[in-house]
Amino acid sequence: MITSQSRGAVVATASALLVTMAGTTVPTPLYSIYAGRLGFTGLTVTLLFAVYAIGVVAALTAFGRLSDEIGRKPVLLAALACAGVSAVLFLLPQSLPMLFAARIVSGLSAGLMSGAATAAIVDLFPAERRAVGGALAVGVNTGGLAAGTLIAGIAADLSSAPLVVPFAVHLGFSILAFCAVWRFAPAPVDAGPLRIRPRKLRVPSSIRGAFVRAVLAGGSAFAVAGVLTAVSALFLAQHIGLSSHALAGFVVCLVFAGMAVGQIAARRFAPRPAMAVGCGGLAVGAAILGVALGAVSLTALILAAVVSGVSGGLCVNAGLATTVEAVEPARRGEVSSSYFAGLYLMLAVPAIGVGALSAGVGLQTSGLVFACVVALVSAVVGLVEAVSVKRSSPVFEAVG
Known part of the structure; x- marks a missing residue:
């Protein structure tokens, strides 16, 4: 049973996570x-997206253990501060170096927030x-990733200042979330002094096999989301002839909203069967994307976003x-x-690959190559999980 004090801490932490992740997809x-x-x-666009993911991985790798050492609250506050700085950088006069700086800081905010907030929320629930x-x-x-891109797309179509309003709103919510965490998040218990000592992340040997499968499965979902996030607006405008920013935001929103729905569905399955089902769905989603x-086809693009999102949600939750x-x-x-570092690494690398390959063979061909790779990886991981589940079932053991 969660106490009222813990409930307030959960709401504050979840709100901070929501606001921070929403800010990362506003652009x-x-x-x-x-x-x-x-x-x-288009290559520049994918690089802008990729430096964000690299910032996430750098923060997770260098400071992923920080919340275990000094407590969750200081790391949550630092992440929100980075989110606010990122919004300010986007509001400054536009230039390519400024955009790269803003995306890197945004990645740092997400990296600090993802690990610490996930651990904090899990801590606040009874065993x-x-x-x-x-x-x-x-x-x-x-859900935050989905909300950020949808709201920004709508604002871009309705506002006379599409590059100002979304970031100003995000800055305001970042400040509110900072105040909520400061007020409601529990203070660190027996935390050591604040010493920034980056250390290599380690995964206990008892879960390494499961960890690799979890990263490959969830990472495949993030890879699809990453490529759609990086190139969907350009694909819609250049190949389908639809320049609506709200539509571009909606397509990406469907992927991340589908992942949120997948979290709910995953609770009806044991983790390993859920991962097997999710991997199968990701293979199908990649085929539809192709x-x-x-x-x-806009219809097929929307269907691919939905199928990949829901399937990815199953995989990420199971992982x-x-x-x-x-x-x-x-x-x-x-x-x-470590888990989120793996996911974001798989989010960044394919986006860079698609952007680089598209410079030579075009966006469609590079996207088709990507879809084939994702389908293959998902199918292999899903098959391994399905066989493993079958072998561990009482029926299989009885037959064997």
């Missing part, structure tokens, strides 16, 4: 505006409801259950950060 539907004003190419805490954390994370790119929730609290921040 997504605006890339076409930046491209038009600053004259950069018997730890899975609920994990599902809430990942659901809020992906059709969307080859046939230049969280078999890794972060399976270790003792003293290692939870480190394992959570």
Whole structure:
């Protein structure tokens, strides 16, 4: 049973996670505006997206254990401060170096927030409801990603200042979230002094096999989301002839909203069967994405976003259950950060690859290559999980 004090802490932490992650996708539907004003190419757009993911991985890798050492609250506050700084950088006069700086700081905010907030929310739930805490954390994370891109897209179509209003709103919410965490998040218990000592993240040997499968499965979902986030606005404008920023935001929103829905669905399955089902769905979603790119179909693109999102939600939640929730609290921040570092690395690398390949063979062909790779990785991981579940079932053991 969660006490009223813990409930306030959960709400404050979840709100901080929501606001921070929403801020990271605010630029997504605006890339076409930046491209038009600053004259950069599709490759530049994917690099802008990639430096954000690299910032996330750098923060998770260097400071992923920090919340285990000094407590969750200081790290949450630092993440919100970075989110606010990122919003300010986006509000300053536009230039490519400034955009890169803003995206890097945004990545740092997400990296600090993802591991610490996930661990904090899981900590606040009693042991018997730890899975609920994990599902809430990942659901809020992906829900924030969905909200940021949708709201920014709508604002871009309705506002006369599309590159100002979304970031001003995000700055305001970042300040409110900072105040909420300061007020309601529990103070660190027996925390050491604030010493920034980056250390290599480690995963306990008891969960390494599950960890690798979890990262490959959830990372495949993040890879699809990453590529759609990086290039959907340009694909819609250049190949389908639809320049609506709200539509570009909506497509990406569907992926992350689907992931949030997948978290709810995942609670009806044991983690390993859920991962097997999710991987199968990701393979199907990647195939549909290939059709969307080859046939230049908006309908197929939307369907691919939905299928990939829901399937990815199953995989990410199952991965969280078999890794972060399976270790003792003293290692939870480190394992959570390691898990998300793997996911964001798989989010960044394909986006860079698609952007670089598109410079030579075009966006459609590079996207088709990407879809094939994702389908293959998802199918292999799903098959391994399905076979493993079958072997561990009582029926299989009885037959064997």
